[in-house]
Amino acid sequence: DTEVTQTPKHLVMGMTNKKSLKCEQHMGHRAMYWYKQKAKKPPELMFVYSYEKLSINESVPSRFSPECPNSSLLNLHLHALQPEDSALYLCASSQDNYSGNTIYFGEGSWLTVV
């Protein structure tokens, strides 16, 4: 079983809705990530938090807003999304964000924007 848990598993939202994806890990990891994955494509990095501070934003539109309340939790706030934002959103964590650390992924949240 994965040690990175994500909720909800499935989310359907309208383009005017505000929703949040949640992620939790209890491995003591200090780096946490959000990835976006479209069908039949590899995951694409969106954000990296290191020691609870945002260290990487891969030019993600502002309608996606990450938040790291503490070292175990990571949220992704969603507002005014477009249908093309429909995808699998994967949360992940690693011991820190240095090269070579294994990144462990959660089960993902399947998002559909209607």
Place this chain on the structure above:
Amino acid sequence: AQKVTQAQTEISVVEKEDVTLDCVYETRDTTYYLFWYKQPPSGELVFLIRRNSFDEQNEISGRYSWNFQKSTSSFNFTITASQVVDSAVYFCALSEFTDYKLSFGAGTTVTVRA
């Protein structure tokens, strides 16, 4: 430029056949790390193996084995006596010392038929 190439898009085999997934990488770093992940239809990316550039020993874990050859920049993955539960998308990934972010290959979809 593509750092990780998985030339096989889809592989279909009958149960108990062996299947080998190719992975070719490109980097100028002398220190780097290679990974394989499995993604079943449920969506979770499951970590399978991590290998650093200084360790060329092949590895076997149950029915899984990996062949790392720096001379050909390849890190191939073999599933022996495949089972239906092996059906998934398999991603090869690279993390470089100078760029710790994971670079994924396009993935290979393996279908094992009973």
